[in-house]
Amino acid sequence: MMGKVKMGLQSGLLIMVVLFLGVADVKGKADEVNIWPLPQWLSRGDKRVFLSKDFQLHTDGSKYSDGSGILKDAFARMLDVVKLGHVVDGNISSSDKPIKVIHVLISSPNDQLQYGVDESYKLLVPSPENPDFVHLEAGTIYGALHGLQTFSQLCYFSHSTRLIEVNRVPWKITDQPRFSYRGLLIDTSRHYQPLEMIKKVIDAMAYAKLNVLHWHIVDTQSFPLEIPSFPKLWDGAYSASERYTFSDAAEIVRQVSSAGCILFYAQKRGINVLAEIDVPGHALSWGDGYPSLWPSKNCQQPLDVSNEFTFKVIDGILSDFSKIFKFKFVHLGGDEVDTSCWTLTPRIARWLHKHGMNESQAYQYFVLRAQKIALSHGYELVNWEETFNNFGNKLSQKTVVHNWLGGGVAERVVAAGLRCIVSNQDKWYLDHLDTTWQEFYNNEPLTNITKISQQRLVIGGEVCMWGERVDGSNIEQTIWPRAAAAAERLWTPYDNLAKDPEQVTARLAHFRCLLNQRGVAAAPLTAPGRGSPEEPGSCHEQ
Known part of the structure; x- marks a missing residue:
């Protein structure tokens, strides 16, 4: 067990070194700590305080000016989810001193969101120096957003006092994520997802401290996205x-404020958006507008490797992507490629012969050429694991290999010196309705990876909501609460995680109920996949 933890807050902040005994206390009384995901370290007291009815945000001394309004907007959303629509009309007695202010101190003036941004924070409720204040400090605005999410889970509307209360004060929390990449994939090609539903998914991700929305936009079945460079x-x-x-x-990623500042919808919630085009397979729908992308009318995928137009289209898509998808990475797919159409189409077979390639070499040629195009637009690369399994030593060193087929892949990827994202389908595929939340919780990205240098190459993990059997009617209850179980695995330090997931059942049930109260259609824990309540009863017991 780790002896102590040092927060990575930047200069100008209070650097806190804390004994790990506080986490042992949390484990011993897990039923008394209803925070999800569990923080890195916390301690708490035995008193109660109220929030003032005019609870305010102060940023005195912060280097972050909030010119784009990210912090102000997050504070307003936090108050909304704490009130949950209730009318706060209770009276605070003269003997009670309410908390009037949350003082947010951010050391970096920069609000650029990218992979690896400092997401750490420190939260004191109330501040030891000023009992009228909550003190939240962070290295960046994105750490502060996480701190506000945690604070929102400490607060609740009391029906007896009709006030917002915080119990078990004083709270002292020091927190930062275990992995920098904590993702959720949604698939808008198998079923269309309304724009407002995508935004609701982004909101719920922020509640669970996930930070990457992997948008699998197009596939064999449909191409729903307008590409200005190739409108057909x-x-x-x-x-x-x-x-x-x-x-x-662009609106999924950004919006324009009343003051004229360009704000990113996902960015305002600390969520990166990873866009994917899956090539050369999974691309039949591309040929509806441009039939020359098909090997032939009767043999329509993968994309025609012999046609220069194919790569012009890929270049155009990625050029357009670069205008709105500002995340460091782009996902190029590369999975499940059946190359038989290339040899069955005479003109492509002749091209292969002319260039001295067999089918597998042409597959490698296609993937590597697509990678070069993406690199030319400033992206680093994510590819599904088949590319590594077939020609891993040829991939760009800027490749992140996305594991999905099963266990053992991450070990081989990091041993080869490449980065990896874990999404093994037996544990982290949300469309597998028979996979329980306990299995999601127990899935460990670093299984059998013992060298520290190789562990660092596992940048995180991702749960995948493939769209064959979900649309706007059932996507939320299929994602939640199982995605939240994985979210704690990706956020919370390994030594703080429960060895038996049953130890966290009550806390996850509480979070599931909280999601319901916030308008997220999270399914009961007792049902597999996206089941319904079996009988009347408390939300916390379902």
Whole structure:
């Protein structure tokens, strides 16, 4: 067990070194700590305080000016989810001193969101120096957002006092994520997801401290996204109404404030958006608008490796992506490629012969050329694991290998010196309705990876909500609460995680109820996948 933990807050902040005994205390009384995911370290008292009815945000002394309004907006959202629509009209007695202010101190003036940004924070409720204040300090605005999420879980509306209360004060919390990449994939090609539903998913991700929305936008079945460089790709949508304009996609990532500042919807919640085009397979829908991308009319995928136009289209898509998807990485797919159409199409077979390639070499050629195009637009790369399994030593060193087929892959990837994201389908695929939340909780990304240098190459993990059997009617209850179980695995230090997931059942049930209260259709823990309540009863017992 680790002897002590040192927070990575930047200069100008209070650097806190804390004994790990506080976490042991948390484990011993888990039923008394209803915070999800569990913080790195905390201690608490036995008193109660109220929030003032005019609870305010102060930023005196902070280097972050909040010119874009990210902090102000997050504070307003925090108050909304704490009140949960209730009217706060109770009276605070003269003997009670309410907390009037949350003082947020951020050391970095920069609000750029990228992979690896400092997400640490320190929360004191109330501040030892000023009992009228909550003190929240962080290295960046994104650490502060996490601190506000944690604070929101400490607060609750009391029906007896009709006030917002915080019990078990004083709270002292020091926190930071275990992994920098904590993802959720949604698939808008198998079923269209309304824009407002995508935003609701982003909101719920922020509650659980996930930080990457992997948007699997297009696939074999449909191409719902407008690409200005090649507008006929949009012909691959299911219908005229099941489409996203280029501006719609930008709105998922950003919005414009009343003051004229460009704010990013996902960025305002600390969520990066990883866009994916899956090539060369999973791309039949591309040919609805541009049939020359198909090997032939009767043999329609993978994309035609012999046609220069194929790579011009990929270049155009990634060029357009670079205008709105500002995350460091782009996902290029590369999985489940059946190359038989290349040899069955005479002109492509002749091209292969001319260039001295067999099918597998052409597959490698395609993936590596797509990688070069993405690199030219400033992206680093994510590819599904088949690319590594087939020609891993040829991949760019800027590749992150996305494991999905099973265990043992991450070990081989990091041993080869490449980075890895873990999404093994037997444990972290949300469309597998028979996979329980306990299995999601127990799935360990660093299994059998013991060298520290190799552990660092596992940048995190991702749960995947493939869209064959979900649409806007059931996506939320299929994602939650199982994704939250994985979220704690990715956020909380390994030594703080429960060895038996049953030890966290009550706390996860509480978080599931909290999601319901916040308007998220999270399913009961007692049901597999996206089940319904079996009978009347308390939310906390389902």
